[in-house]
Each structure stands twice: as structure tokens, then as C-alpha cells.
Amino acid sequence: MPSEPSTPHDVAAGLAANGYLADEGLVTAVFLALSLHRPLFLEGEAGVGKTELAKTIARWQGTELIRLQCYEGIDAAQAVYDWDYSRQLLHLRAAEASGEARGKDTAELEGQLYDERFLLKRALLRAIDHKNATPPVLLIDEIDRADDEFEAYLLEVLSDFQITVPEVGTFTATNPPIVILTSNRTRDVHDALKRRCLYHWVEHPGFEREVNIVKLRVPQASETLARQVAGAVEALRGINLYKPPGVAETIDWATALGRLGVTEINEQVVEQTLGTVLKYREDQTRVRDHGIAGVVQHAFERGLLHG
Amino acid sequence: MTFTVESDAEHLAVGFARVLRQLDIPTPLDSVLTFINALALVGIDNRDSVYWSARATLVRRPEDIAGFNKAFAVFWEHKESPYAPDEEELHITLAVDTEEEGAEGGTAEISNEPSLTLRFSGVETLRDKDFADYTDDEMRQAQHFMESLRLASALRPALRMTPTRSRGRQPDMRATVRASLAAGGEPMRRRWTTKSDRPRRIVFLLDVSGSMEPYARALLRFVHAGVAGRQRVEAFTLGTRLTRVTRELSSKDPDRALRATGDQVHDWSGGTRLGETLRQFNDEWGVRGMARGAIVVILSDGWDRGDPEVLAEQMQRLQRVSFRTVWVNPLKVTPGYAPLARGMAAALPYVDKFVEGHSLDALEQLTKVINHA
Numbered sequence: 001m002p003s004e005p006s007t008p009h010d011v012a013a014g015l016a017a018n019g020y021l022a023d024e025g026l027v028t029a030v031f032l033a034l035s036l037h038r039p040l041f042l043e044g045e046a047g048v049g050k051t052e053l054a055k056t057i058a059r060w061q062g063t064e065l066i067r068l069q070c071y072e073g074i075d076a077a078q079a080v081y082d083w084d085y086s087r088q089l090l091h092l093r094a095a096e097a098s099g100e101a102r103g104k105d106t107a108e109l110e111g112q113l114y115d116e117r118f119l120l121k122r123a124l125l126r127a128i129d130h131k132n133a134t135p136p137v138l139l140i141d142e143i144d145r146a147d148d149e150f151e152a153y154l155l156e157v158l159s160d161f162q163i164t165v166p167e168v169g170t171f172t173a174t175n176p177p178i179v180i181l182t183s184n185r186t187r188d189v190h191d192a193l194k195r196r197c198l199y200h201w202v203e204h205p206g207f208e209r210e211v212n213i214v215k216l217r218v219p220q221a222s223e224t225l226a227r228q229v230a231g232a233v234e235a236l237r238g239i240n241l242y243k244p245p246g247v248a249e250t251i252d253w254a255t256a257l258g259r260l261g262v263t264e265i266n267e268q269v270v271e272q273t274l275g276t277v278l279k280y281r282e283d284q285t286r287v288r289d290h291g292i293a294g295v296v297q298h299a300f301e302r303g304l305l306h307g
Numbered sequence: 308m309t310f311t312v313e314s315d316a317e318h319l320a321v322g323f324a325r326v327l328r329q330l331d332i333p334t335p336l337d338s339v340l341t342f343i344n345a346l347a348l349v350g351i352d353n354r355d356s357v358y359w360s361a362r363a364t365l366v367r368r369p370e371d372i373a374g375f376n377k378a379f380a381v382f383w384e385h386k387e388s389p390y391a392p393d394e395e396e397l398h399i400t401l402a403v404d405t406e407e408e409g410a411e412g413g414t415a416e417i418s419n420e421p422s423l424t425l426r427f428s429g430v431e432t433l434r435d436k437d438f439a440d441y442t443d444d445e446m447r448q449a450q451h452f453m454e455s456l457r458l459a460s461a462l463r464p465a466l467r468m469t470p471t472r473s474r475g476r477q478p479d480m481r482a483t484v485r486a487s488l489a490a491g492g493e494p495m496r497r498r499w500t501t502k503s504d505r506p507r508r509i510v511f512l513l514d515v516s517g518s519m520e521p522y523a524r525a526l527l528r529f530v531h532a533g534v535a536g537r538q539r540v541e542a543f544t545l546g547t548r549l550t551r552v553t554r555e556l557s558s559k560d561p562d563r564a565l566r567a568t569g570d571q572v573h574d575w576s577g578g579t580r581l582g583e584t585l586r587q588f589n590d591e592w593g594v595r596g597m598a599r600g601a602i603v604v605i606l607s608d609g610w611d612r613g614d615p616e617v618l619a620e621q622m623q624r625l626q627r628v629s630f631r632t633v634w635v636n637p638l639k640v641t642p643g644y645a646p647l648a649r650g651m652a653a654a655l656p657y658v659d660k661f662v663e664g665h666s667l668d669a670l671e672q673l674t675k676v677i678n679h680a
Contacts, residue, residue, distance in 0.1 A: 008349065008356065024355055024359060025359045025362060025363075027359075028349065028355075028356060028359035028360055028363060029359065029362075029363040031348075031349075032345050032348065032349075032360060032363055032364070033363075035348050036341065036344055036345065036348070038341065041367075043369065073505070083480075083481065083484070085480030085481065085483070085484050086480075088484045089483075089484060089487065089494060092484075092487060092488070093493075096493070106488050106489065109488055110485075110488055113484065113488075144596070145596065148538070184595055184596070185369075185591075185595070186592065186595040186596025186597050187541075187592075187596070187597055188368075188554075191333070191367065194367040195335060195337060195338060195367070198341070198363040198364055199362075199363060199364075199366055199367045200362070200363055201366075201369045201372065242589075242590060242594070242624075282620070282624075
């Protein structure tokens with residue numbers, strides 16, 4: 001539905017229809033971001049579905065997703081624009097060969113070179129300079145990995161939604177993109193940038209919501225299995241792990257179990273598939289020391305509540 | 308939206324912002340305006356809508372959520388006061404040489420001797436003096452010396468390219484195209500770029516437990532000089548808990564920075580749980596990215612009341628992600644010292660450089676170690 005939602009409920013329905021079950025806090029934040037045309041800043045543990053949210057919004061709004069993956073040392077040439085040098089050189093050679101270059105001064109030739117058609121638009125510029133009726137979703141992923149200078153530049157872009165290319169001119173967004181920023185919080189992002197945005201700390205989902213997520217994303221898993229997997233993950237999160245499993249891991253696990261034809265989990269199956277949920281050797285050891293039986297028992301109790 | 312609702316919302320929003328500010332949650336005016344706009348959209352009838360709108364517009368750090376919840380309960384739901392007595396934090400102020408102290412202590416001595424000579428010869432004689440024997444006045448003199456120590460840290464190759472005069476590996480297309488204009492499109496003069504270097508991040512972890520007391524004050528000044536003097540330096544204190552003090556220490560004014568740090572660190576001169584706090588650092592910051600490829604400097608005497616196995620495991624994790632792990636132990640020079648402290652013994656196998664840190668000379672050495680790590 002490419003129209004603006006009029007209540008938070010519309011957002012919840014729209015996201016759910018596209019396979020994303022959000023809690024009320026996230027729904028409200030998304031609704032406000034869309035209505036107030038503010039960027040949405042999402043922080044939270046890895047694997048709670050921050051990136052997935054941006055993808056889902058794009059699908060729901062029927063628009064393009066423009067993703068900018070941040071990393072240390074990212075600069076304007078990779079995030080904003082660059083020039084297509086090989087084509088520029090070709091153009092110069094062609095002008096020379098056809099005799100067109102003769103009689104023209106360097107300034108004129110240079111003017112031809114730094115024309116929009118030789119401009120390679122990267123994510124930020126593409127998001128600003130789109131021509132569609134529905135604005136694209138601009139996902140600025142893991143902003144905490146970029147450098148301070150890039151953050152400062154981003155602040156400027158997100159305030160005015162315009163980008164200046166000195167040789168060409170200023171691009172201004174007539175219809176600003178929907179901006180989602182994510183951070184894993186490896187360092188604090190500058191306050192000024194956060195102040196431009198609406199903020200939401202994404203939590204691991206509660207038990208019932210996680211069951212529903214599994215049922216939605218892994219339709220081949222039975223109700224019992226979905227409840228048991230969610231229960232087992234809940235138990236794992238209760239143990240002091242380095243990397244408690246996120247929703248992504250829960251879905252992976254349920255998919256793996258479904259693929260193995262498992263209908264009910266037991267100790268042996270958990271032992272065999274632990275690698276889909278826990279990615280640190282220390283965490284696996286800790287769970288084994290803690291006792292897989294305990295995890296399975298918790299999963300069973302959770303599974304039974306239903307039936 | 309009727310007029311009354313809107314003005315109600317405005318009053319409520321502004322009032323709520325004031326409560327938040329009293330709880331030290333930064334609430335700038337533009338956030339409050341956004342909150343008012345949000346209330347105009349969701350209305351003020353539904354508790355959950357108001358709550359989540361306020362969270363999205365007014366809170367920007369997960370640490371503030373607990374305080375926010377309390378304020379919300381009081382303001383919107385008229386629940387109990389947020390200033391419950393058990394929440395009163397015990398303030399232990401870090402021993403900082405304040406202006407007043409300086410004036411008092413200084414005048415007495417300076418009346419006898421010319422201050423200039425005192426300061427000059429002071430630093431000279433101080434160089435190998437143990438920090439534990441420092442007076443407040445000497446500490447202040449040492450400050451200047453510490454500020455003169457320049458932390459550079461080893462370089463790592465950056466992603467960015469810089470132009471180079473000599474023939475490099477990567478052609479600089481931008482410059483080549485520009486140069487070829489003069490030759491009618493013939494790239495006669497080729498330009499080159501080379502990989503540039505960036506300094507590695509430095510992370511200081513300063514033990515502020517009771518046993519480190521004689522040294523922590525001086526070492527904090529050293530850490531401050533590092534944080535304030537360069538970009539990409541992070542600082543934490545370790546004690547019974549982990550406290551990030553980078554923000555507090557980034558003020559150029561040492562007195563202000565140290566005072567702010569003192570206000571922030573609540574476990575000053577308390578016990579030590581090195582392993583546990585290191586685990587917290589690894590979980591929340593280090594392994595996630597801050598310590599990756601960084602030079603991690605731990606300043607501690609290695610006394611740990613926790614399980615040495617926990618410390619060993621956490622050190623191993625830290626060493627696996629960091630570029631270099633440096634352990635600074637002020638007790639290392641003590642005659643007959645052997646790393647017998649259980650914690651120190653457990654950590655040593657995972658330390659790349661083990662250095663002393665009891666005097667200015669030792670810190671100068673440490674600076675060299677960091678710069679050439």
C-alpha cells in the first residue's frame with residue numbers, strides 16, 4: 001500500500017502482511033517516522049531484525065530499498081557520488097578523434113566532462129535524487145562503524161535532504177526518502193545525529209510474539225514445534241551467553257529443524273543443531289555445562305501451555 | 308485536532324520534559340517539539356501511544372530508559388515519586404585538585420621560593436618518583452609532563468587512497484582525467500594513489516579499585532591527556548563495575564574532566580571484579596567492535612577478588628580481537644615483585660606487552676610502547 005498510514009494500527013497491519021511482526025513500540029516509532037518525515041534510528045543487539053524492518057517497509061510501500069552499508073573509512077566516493085573516469089577519458093578521445101575538440105578551450109571540454117551523465121550516483125545521492133512518486137527507503141546500516149567525519153556529513157544530508165556536487169550543482173529531494181539508520185552500538189553515535197532522528201531500542205521479542213514470528217516465517221513448522229523452539233530460545237537467553245540468540249537465529253533454527261523433519265525437539269536434536277543458534281564455541285560449551293536437558297524441559301513446558 | 312487538545316498536549320509535553328531533565332536525561336527543545344507533533348498525531352487518550360511516542364522522540368540512549376520509565380509513571384500515571392530514597396546514589400568524589408586547594412597549598416610554598424624554578428626542577432626530580440609518594444602539588448606539576456607525551460599509536464592501512472608522487476599501484480583516475488585535458492584527452496601524465504594510513508584506536512581500561520588508589524589518580528591524568536589529545540581514544544574505568552568515561556575525559560580542561568569523571572565513577576576505591584567487568588566490557592563494547600584492531604591498554608595491579616578463570620577467559624577473548632594488549636602494572640617495579648596476584652598470573656599469558664607504570668619515566672616508556680606497538 002503506497003499510501004501514508006493514518007494510524008499506528010495501519011503500520012502494524014502493513015508490516016505483518018509482509019512478514020514482520022513488530023511490537024507496539026516499534027510500530028509507533030515507524031508510524032511517527034513516516035508521518036513526521038523523520039529518520040528512524042534503531043539500536044539493539046545483533047539479530048533482532050533492524051535491517052529486516054527496512055526491507056519490510058520497502059516491500060510494504062512498494063518502493064525501492066537503497067542500502068548503504070557503513071564501514072570504517074567509508075567516504076564520499078563510495079557513499080555519495082563518483083565520476084565515471086573511463087567514460088570521461090573515452091569521451092575526450094572521441095572528441096579528439098572527431099575533431100570536435102579543436103577550437104574548444106579546456107574549460108569548455110572540462111565542462112562537458114563534469115556533466116551529470118558522467119556522474120555515478122551512489123546510495124545517498126540516489127536516495128535524494130529519485131524520480132519516483134513513492135520515496136525510496138534509505139537504509140543506512142551499522143552507522144556506528146563509519147567515522148566521525150562521515151557522521152557529520154550524514155547529519156547535513158539528513159537535515160536538508162540536499163547534496164551539492166560542486167561541478168554540477170545541488171540536488172534537492174522533492175520527496176525525501178524514508179530513512180532508517182541502524183547501529184549495533186559498538187561506539188556512541190554523535191548526539192546531534194540522534195537528535196535529528198526518532199529513536200527506538202529494539203528488544204528481543206517476547207515469547208508469544210516470537211512464536212507468531214516463527215509460524216509466519218517458517219510455515220512448515222508445526223504449532224508445537226514453533227512453541228518449543230521459541231521456548232528453547234527463551235531458555236538460552238536466560239543463560240549468561242556471549243551472544244544470546246536473536247530472532248534471526250530462532251528462524252534459522254526452526255527452519256533447520258523443519259528441514260530435518262523434526263516435529264518435537266529432544267536433547268539429541270538440540271545437541272545436533274546447536275550450531276544454528278549459538279555461534280561461539282564458549283557459548284556452546286556453556287550450554288552443555290548448564291545442561292541441554294534443562295533447555296529441552298523449558299521448551300516442553302512452553303510447548304504444552306498451548307495444548 | 309481541537310485547540311484545547313493541542314494546547315493540553317503542549318503543556319503536558321513541556322512539563323514532562325522538565326521532569327526528564329531533572330532526572331538528567333538530556334531533553335533538548337527540538338525533541339520536545341517533535342514530541343508535541345507526535346502527540347498531535349496519536350492523541351493523548353491512549354497510554355501506550357503516548358508512552359511509545361515519548362520514547363521514540365525523547366529517549367536516545369538505552370541507559371536512559373529506566374529513568375524515563377520512572378518519570379513517565381510519575382508524570383502520566385501519578386505513580387510513586389522517582390526520587391525514592393533507595394535511588395539516592397552515594398557520591399564518592401574523586402580526589403581532584405580543585406582550584407581552591409591549589410591556591411591554598413601553592414601560596415604557602417611559593418612565598419619561599421620563586422615558582423618558576425620550583426616547577427622546572429620539580430618535574431626533573433619527579434621523573435622517577437613513585438606516584439604513590441606524590442603530593443597534590445607534584446601531581447599538578449606532573450600534569451604538564453603528561454600532556455607533553457604524544458600518543459600516536461601504530462598505524463593501520465586505511466581504505467582511503469591518497470595521491471602520491473611516486474608510481475603507485477592504483478591509478479588516480481580523477482587527477483589523470485584532469486591532467487589529460489591539457490593533452491586533448493590523451494592520458495600522457497598518469498597520476499597515482501597509494502593506500503593511506505590511519506592511527507589505530509586506543510582503548511584504556513583503568514582499574515580504580517582500592518588497591519590501585521595510590522596510582523589511579525595519576526594514571527587517570529595520563530589517560531585524560533591521551534583522550535583529550537587525540538581522536539579515536541576510548542577510556543573506561545574498572546572496579547566493581549564498568550564505567551565509560553570517554554565523554555567526561557574529552558574536555559581539554561584537566562580539572563573539569565577529572566571532576567566530571569569523579570561524578571560519573573561510583574565505584575572509586577571500591578573492590579575489584581576484574582574478570583566480571585572485563586567481561587562486561589567485552590560484551591557491551593570490546594568484542595562488538597571497539598577493541599577490534601585496537602591497542603588495548605589495561606592499567607591495573609592485577610588484584611582480583613573474582614574467579615581467575617573468568618579473567619583468563621575474558622583476556623583471551625580480548626586478545627583475540629585486539630591488535631595488541633598492553634598491561635600496565637605500577638607494582639611491577641616493586642623489588643622482588645613477581646606477578647603473584649592471582650588475577651595477574653591468570654591474565655599474563657594473554658598480554659602482548661607487560662610494562663610498569665609507577666612514574667613519569669615509566670609512562671614515557673609506555674607511550675613509546677603504544678606508539679610502536
